[in-house]
Amino acid sequence: MEVNSLTAMAILVLASYIFFYLPASRLRGVLVLIMLGIIGYALVATVAEMPTFGASANPPHNEVYQRYLHQAVEDTGAINAIAAIITDYRAFDTLGEVTVLFTAIAAALSNLKAH
Amino acid sequence: MNLNYEHLPVIIVALLLLAAFLEPIVYRHKKSWAAPLVIASMAFFALSSLYLMAAVNYHGPFNYYLGGWAPPFGIELEIDYLAVFLLLTFSVIGLIAIVYGLQDLKHGLKDEVLGWYFTLYLLLMASMAGISVTNDLFNMYVFVEISAISACAIISIKESRECIEASLKYLILSTLGSGCILLATAMLYMITGHLNIGYLNDVLPRVMSHYPNNILISLGFFVVGYGVKAALFPLHVWLPDAHTAAPSPSSAVLSGLVIKVYAAAFLKVFLKAYPREIFLEIPVMEIVLFLSVLAILYGSIVAMVQEDIKKMLAYSSIAQIGYVFLGFSLMGQRAVAGGLLHIFNHAMMKSMLFLAAGIIIYSTGIRRIRDMKGLGVKLPLTMGAFTIGALSMVGIPGTNGFISKWQLALGALDLGRPIIVVVILLSSLLNCLYYMPIVINAFFGVKGEPELEIGKVPGVMLYSILFLGFGIIFFGIYPAPLLAFLQKTVTAIL
Amino acid sequence: MEDLLVRIICRLVVPFVQLYGLYVITHGHLSPGGGFAGGAIVGASMILFALAFNLEAGSRKLSHDISLLMESGGAIGFILAGFVAMLLGQNFLTNKAAGFPLGVPGNLFSSGAIFFFSVAIGFKVGSTMCTLFYNLIEGSDRHRSSE
Numbered sequence: 001m002e003v004n005s006l007t008a009m010a011i012l013v014l015a016s017y018i019f020f021y022l023p024a025s026r027l028r029g030v031l032v033l034i035m036l037g038i039i040g041y042a043l044v045a046t047v048a049e050m051p052t053f054g055a056s057a058n059p060p061h062n063e064v065y066q067r068y069l070h071q072a073v074e075d076t077g078a079i080n081a082i083a084a085i086i087t088d089y090r091a092f093d094t095l096g097e098v099t100v101l102f103t104a105i106a107a108a109l110s111n112l113k114a115h
Numbered sequence: 116m117n118l119n120y121e122h123l124p125v126i127i128v129a130l131l132l133l134a135a136f137l138e139p140i141v142y143r144h145k146k147s148w149a150a151p152l153v154i155a156s157m158a159f160f161a162l163s164s165l166y167l168m169a170a171v172n173y174h175g176p177f178n179y180y181l182g183g184w185a186p187p188f189g190i191e192l193e194i195d196y197l198a199v200f201l202l203l204t205f206s207v208i209g210l211i212a213i214v215y216g217l218q219d220l221k222h223g224l225k226d227e228v229l230g231w232y233f234t235l236y237l238l239l240m241a242s243m244a245g246i247s248v249t250n251d252l253f254n255m256y257v258f259v260e261i262s263a264i265s266a267c268a269i270i271s272i273k274e275s276r277e278c279i280e281a282s283l284k285y286l287i288l289s290t291l292g293s294g295c296i297l298l299a300t301a302m303l304y305m306i307t308g309h310l311n312i313g314y315l316n317d318v319l320p321r322v323m324s325h326y327p328n329n330i331l332i333s334l335g336f337f338v339v340g341y342g343v344k345a346a347l348f349p350l351h352v353w354l355p356d357a358h359t360a361a362p363s364p365s366s367a368v369l370s371g372l373v374i375k376v377y378a379a380a381f382l383k384v385f386l387k388a389y390p391r392e393i394f395l396e397i398p399v400m401e402i403v404l405f406l407s408v409l410a411i412l413y414g415s416i417v418a419m420v421q422e423d424i425k426k427m428l429a430y431s432s433i434a435q436i437g438y439v440f441l442g443f444s445l446m447g448q449r450a451v452a453g454g455l456l457h458i459f460n461h462a463m464m465k466s467m468l469f470l471a472a473g474i475i476i477y478s479t480g481i482r483r484i485r486d487m488k489g490l491g492v493k494l495p496l497t498m499g500a501f502t503i504g505a506l507s508m509v510g511i512p513g514t515n516g517f518i519s520k521w522q523l524a525l526g527a528l529d530l531g532r533p534i535i536v537v538v539i540l541l542s543s544l545l546n547c548l549y550y551m552p553i554v555i556n557a558f559f560g561v562k563g564e565p566e567l568e569i570g571k572v573p574g575v576m577l578y579s580i581l582f583l584g585f586g587i588i589f590f591g592i593y594p595a596p597l598l599a600f601l602q603k604t605v606t607a608i609l
Numbered sequence: 610m611e612d613l614l615v616r617i618i619c620r621l622v623v624p625f626v627q628l629y630g631l632y633v634i635t636h637g638h639l640s641p642g643g644g645f646a647g648g649a650i651v652g653a654s655m656i657l658f659a660l661a662f663n664l665e666a667g668s669r670k671l672s673h674d675i676s677l678l679m680e681s682g683g684a685i686g687f688i689l690a691g692f693v694a695m696l697l698g699q700n701f702l703t704n705k706a707a708g709f710p711l712g713v714p715g716n717l718f719s720s721g722a723i724f725f726f727s728v729a730i731g732f733k734v735g736s737t738m739c740t741l742f743y744n745l746i747e748g749s750d751r752h753r754s755s756e
Contacts, residue, residue, distance in 0.1 A: 008402050009405050012406070020349075038432055040459055043332065044676065046302075046328045048484060049260055049331065050331075051306070058305075059307055060305065063185075063187070073714050076704055076721075076723060077638075077711030077712060077721060078720040079638070079714050080639055082643070083637050083643050084720075084723070086642070086643070087722075087726040087727060087730075088182060088184075088381065088704050088722070089182065089184050091702040092254060092703075093253060094191045094726070095253055095688065096258060098684050098687060099135075099261050100264065101258050101734065102680070102684055103238050103268075108745075109231060109740075109744055110232065110235065111272065112745070112747075112748040113231070122695060129691060132684070132688060136684045136685050136705050137685065139677055139680075139681060140677060140678065142711075143677065180700055181700060182703050183703040401657065504657060
């Protein structure tokens with residue numbers, strides 16, 4: 001896909017105009033559909049270009065993957081490689097996930113108590 | 116035992132999280148210790164950020180491997196000049212806002228939710244610290260998610276209908292942004308096999324020709340994701356309601372810091388992860404520049420017609436975040452430095468203005484700009500501080516707002532774009548049009564018919580805005596050390 | 610809801626569900642599952658109990674104070690385990706290099722800190738699920754009674 005900055009800006013202005021200022025009408029619906037069609041086309045074009053699922057030549061099959069699969073037991077002592085990754089190699093992310101849970105419950109409880 | 120300063124960044128994040136987890140228990144069993152715990156953790160955050168800044172300035176940037184796993188296997192923190200600059204900004208403003216908030220929140224919140232407010236505040240601060248120091252895209256996403264949820268919650272915690280509506284709107288749009296960021300991160304991982312920002316920068320030029328569409332769409336998703344969260348112009352619709360309805364300390368933090376942290380994350384992703392040659396082929400930065408120009412003009416014009424003072428300040432934030440993105444998207448040395456400086460300066464000015472507006476609402480209950488006639492006589496120090504903030508927003512020399520606008524204008528001229536200077540000048544004039552009437556009315560306006568009832572202003576609230584006002588003048592007159600530091604920051608990034 | 614069949618079957622099933630949840634949590638490093646999945650199973654068992662009986666019966670089994678403590682305790686344990694590694698002279702959240710005993714791979718007590726992290730996450734997730742459920746039900750009860 002070729003992107004030219006002027007056309008992109010024109011599309012942006014048009015989209016903003018359609019979404020924010022055009023009153024609800026049949027024309028607006030058609031224009032929104034066209035916009036969605038353009039976005040959908042771009043996304044489908046991206047999917048078509050993605051590396052084949054599970055192929056051995058894919059970029060993620062690099063040294064990281066090799067190490068996680070072959071050295072996890074030696075490095076962490078866990079025979080479940082997923083546990084080794086989420087609670088050892090990337091334990092900080094898991095701490096973040098636990099915090100997300102805590103944040104969600106803090107948000108929910110504070111709202112329930114406040115109202 | 117070998118505890119040197121390299122552990123400090125992760126200790127900051129972990130201790131803030133620890134304090135956040137302890138806060139509900141403490142508040143339930145020993146209510147009087149809850150506030151000191153928050154203040155102590157924020158003070159630790161501020162002091163250690165100061166120490167880190169000195170250490171990094173002296174010894175140079177360093178990396179920290181979590182769990183001892185060097186990248187690409189584990190998560191890496193990169194504590195460079197940018198990270199310590201952001202840490203210092205967030206910690207100092209965050210400390211002042213919560214010191215102020217201790218008084219204001221007792222007034223505005225139910226007693227039983229105060230403990231949860233402290234928890235959410237600390238979680239927000241921890242996530243912002245995490246976003247500043249991390250060098251891993253997925254780790255950044257995790258922290259973005261924490262800050263998105265906690266930012267929504269500190270809006271809706273106030274007992275009113277508008278708060279619920281505003282924060283629901285914010286929650287929906289912000290979750291949409293998070294989804295975009297996650298998708299883009301997944302796309303980058305799919306085509307490179309790395310999540311570390313440094314490795315991405317190495318690998319992306321090699322795979323650019325194989326997956327042009329993936330890179331294009333990931334750029335689009337990042338712009339939309341961080342744009343929604345930072346309220347870049349066409350994606351700003353949640354901001355005015357959210358920042359207006361929230362309790363004043365929340366507004367100060369949300370407007371001063373939270374939208375900035377996403378702008379900083381945008382800077383990290385676009386200038387550190389993506390290689391520079393991508394922007395020659397895909398003009399995404401031109402588009403962001405165009406949007407930020409629109410944001411500056413739109414925010415300033417719409418702010419003029421607002422009646423509610425907090426809403427006016429919120430629209431002004433849309434314009435000011437435009438300046439930050441303007442600096443980043445120009446991608447020149449001085450422009451990016453100007454954008455970063457504006458993060459710091461605007462954090463000070465806007466949180467000060469929101470806190471001053473909070474004092475006005477706290478002591479008089481006035482929210483409408485029209486009713487503020489003669490307020491300068493009744494609340495001289497508050498309105499004095501407000502005047503300093505207003506002057507700084509307009510960009511009068513002698514205040515720090517002038518310095519960052521000057522840097523941005525010089526940066527634009529360096530790259531041969533005089534039209535940007537015109538935009539900055541025009542927006543300064545517009546700022547003048549909506550900030551100055553408030554000041555003039557407050558000091559020289561004829562008093563309204565009913566005599567105003569002025570409640571007592573607590574000293575802590577007053578001192579915190581005076582401290583910020585002092586900071587505005589100080590960095591307006593003596594910006595040299597900050598500019599020198601930013602010079603180093605930008606040289607390291609670009 | 611006053612259904613004898615549901616209550617008896619629930620009484621029979623809940624202990625097994627909880628045991629299974631604990632199994633999944635503690636065998637996180639050996640088999641699929643781990644703290645998140647196991648915690649969800651334990652939390653679901655408490656929700657099942659509250660659904661079949663009523664809220665008071667559920668609250669008697671797990672009071673607000675205890676669930677709050679578990680809530681924070683799981684996450685605090687995670688962070689403190691990270692700090693232990695730091696006190697042992699390594700980076701935050703280090704496992705093997707900090708000297709946690711790895712044991713024999715495949716045994717229940719192996720893999721050092723991972724076992725501990727799984728248990729902490731399990732506690733956290735389980736208490737999150739039932740706290741959230743109980744509070745939502747309570748909130749709607751209070752709302753209904755106030756109207």
